Amino acid sequence: MLWQIAIAVLVIYLIRNWLKASLLEIAKLPGPPRWPIVGSAFHFIGYSQSELFNVVNDLPTKYGNRVCVKVFNRYVLHIYNPKDIEIILTSTKNISKNRPYVFMEPWLGTGLLLSTGAKWHKRRKILTPAFHFDILKNFARVFEEESRALVGDLRARLQRGERTLDVMPFISDYTLYTICETAMGTRLNSENNASKAKYKESVLGIGYIVMIRLSRFWLHSDLIFYLSSMGRKFKKLLQQNFSFTDKVIEERRKNWVETKKEETASGKRRMALLDLLLDAESKGEIDMEGIREEVNTFMFEGHDTTAMGLTFALMLLADHEDIQENIYEECKSIFGDSTRTANTSDLAEMKYLEAVIKESLRLYPSVPIIGRIITEEFKLDNISIPVGTEIVVNFYNLHRREDLFPEPELFKPERFLNSDKMHFTYVPFSAGPRNCIGQRYAMQEMKYMLSEIIRHFKLKSVVKGYRPKLTMDLVLRSSEPINIEFSAR
Ligand code: HEM
Numbered sequence: 001m002l003w004q005i006a007i008a009v010l011v012i013y014l015i016r017n018w019l020k021a022s023l024l025e026i027a028k029l030p031g032p033p034r035w036p037i038v039g040s041a042f043h044f045i046g047y048s049q050s051e052l053f054n055v056v057n058d059l060p061t062k063y064g065n066r067v068c069v070k071v072f073n074r075y076v077l078h079i080y081n082p083k084d085i086e087i088i089l090t091s092t093k094n095i096s097k098n099r100p101y102v103f104m105e106p107w108l109g110t111g112l113l114l115s116t117g118a119k120w121h122k123r124r125k126i127l128t129p130a131f132h133f134d135i136l137k138n139f140a141r142v143f144e145e146e147s148r149a150l151v152g153d154l155r156a157r158l159q160r161g162e163r164t165l166d167v168m169p170f171i172s173d174y175t176l177y178t179i180c181e182t183a184m185g186t187r188l189n190s191e192n193n194a195s196k197a198k199y200k201e202s203v204l205g206i207g208y209i210v211m212i213r214l215s216r217f218w219l220h221s222d223l224i225f226y227l228s229s230m231g232r233k234f235k236k237l238l239q240q241n242f243s244f245t246d247k248v249i250e251e252r253r254k255n256w257v258e259t260k261k262e263e264t265a266s267g268k269r270r271m272a273l274l275d276l277l278l279d280a281e282s283k284g285e286i287d288m289e290g291i292r293e294e295v296n297t298f299m300f301e302g303h304d305t306t307a308m309g310l311t312f313a314l315m316l317l318a319d320h321e322d323i324q325e326n327i328y329e330e331c332k333s334i335f336g337d338s339t340r341t342a343n344t345s346d347l348a349e350m351k352y353l354e355a356v357i358k359e360s361l362r363l364y365p366s367v368p369i370i371g372r373i374i375t376e377e378f379k380l381d382n383i384s385i386p387v388g389t390e391i392v393v394n395f396y397n398l399h400r401r402e403d404l405f406p407e408p409e410l411f412k413p414e415r416f417l418n419s420d421k422m423h424f425t426y427v428p429f430s431a432g433p434r435n436c437i438g439q440r441y442a443m444q445e446m447k448y449m450l451s452e453i454i455r456h457f458k459l460k461s462v463v464k465g466y467r468p469k470l471t472m473d474l475v476l477r478s479s480e481p482i483n484i485e486f487s488a489r
Pocket residue numbers: 112113114124183297298301302303305306309361365366367370371428429430433434435436437438439441442
């Protein structure tokens with residue numbers, strides 16, 4: 001008798017929930033087929049990581065510019081209209097991150113990227129000075145050295161007869177050196193070569209596992225996930241990862257007291273990001289766990305995004321020799337016959353190169369998709385969006401909307417020459433309070449490296465017009481190597 005009542009109560013509860021949910025206005029929006037209770041959970045199962053990226057990108061083609069995906073009792077709203085995107089990105093209230101980010105937490109902690117509320121505010125305040133214009137100027141020396149070293153490395157390869165190069169792993173070594181030396185004040189060398197390689201490997205592994213976990217709802221529970229082989233592997237990867245960051249922190253801590261004395265004495269205050277964190281620690285504003293979160297966050301965001309940005313830019317340039325020539329001519333007008341490395345005032349003159357980078361980030365935004373969870377009810381036109389709804393903003397699709405960017409698949413830097421400001425139709429660095437804190441840093445680094453490469457080499461694609469299969473975790477990736485042929489100018 002008792003269990004019969006229990007079942008009856010359960011059924012009534014489920015029906016009531018189902019009715020209530022189906023009355024929601026967002027539930028009436030188009031989306032993949034929904035089943036009772038599970039919703040569209042099965043729509044995303046059984047795909048590889050790269051197929052999954054395609055399934056997500058097909059949503060607007062199939063269902064329009066506001067798509068509702070129901071997964072069990074969660075509603076995920078995918079938006080593609082600039083106006084809707086503006087409302088979400090400029091909101092100062094609903095700035096919490098959604099589910100995929102939660103799966104990243106064991107790794108990035110609640111560092112700047114993932115945190116919310118008061119903690120996020122406080123951290124953003126501590127860290128914003130690390131990207132001040134004057135600090136970036138101080139980084140110029142590192143950017144110059146590293147872009148020169150990169151060219152030297154490429155030259156040495158050519159002399160050994162290695163003309164073709166898989167660019168992604170090569171470039172990401174340099175962006176990792178650069179973030180370590182600028183933000184962390186720690187120089188990587190052959191001594192920590194092995195832990196660097198392991199670190200990069202674990203970043204890729206972690207990203208892969210998070211995405212697969214996302215598409216398999218039964219792995220969403222921590223209990224089940226950590227019992228699975230994937231969860232165990234995840235744990236192992238995290239440890240490799242932590243040992244590398246811990247080394248970087250320890251090294252800086254050793255040198256920090258000395259450096260601080262010296263710099264205060266010489267009146268030269270150059271607080272790199274990690275210095276700011278150590279300084280905040282001495283004032284009791286952050287603890288070691290907090291420092292580790294931020295170092296992991298910045299080490300990852302600061303090297304992987306620019307590495308992918310540079311990789312896709314090089315791929316597109318290799319296919320467009322005329323655009324390479326335009327960059328070369330621009331450099332020639334700036335440097336004449338001099339072979340000196342660029343400095344910051346030279347970079348300011350590289351307008352064409354800037355348009356090239358922007359166009360490349362339009363087609364291949366390093367962070368292709370972001371998400372939020374709504375903490376206060378609001379309206380999109382006449383549709384009310386209840387608390388708890390997850391919002392997904394897909395920059396990759398937005399940037400390829402034919403009505404916003406005619407012939408969207410074509411690589412045309414001219415789009416960004418003398419163009420009006422693109423109001424929320426082009427947002428590779430996001431916008432609003434949670435925009436990319438490293439935006440200027442990233443543009444500077446990419447300009448340094450690309451100009452130095454194009455000044456010294458001609459690039460050719462191994463297969464003309466080749467476009468790799470894409471995949472994503474937090475960052476947009478190619479699931480196949482991108483090989484480019486280099487020859488000296
Ligand atoms: C091409 C390069 C880059 C692109 C396209 C890019 C893009 C983005 C985007 C779209 C976001 C918003 C993420 C979200 O709302 O979930 C973001 C946030 C962030 N980025 Fe970048 N990024 C780049 C380079 C960098 C670099 C070089 C750094 C550090 C040195 C960095 C550090 C961060 C941090 C810490 C956040 C979180 C900010 C916050 O929530 O307050 N990024 N980035």
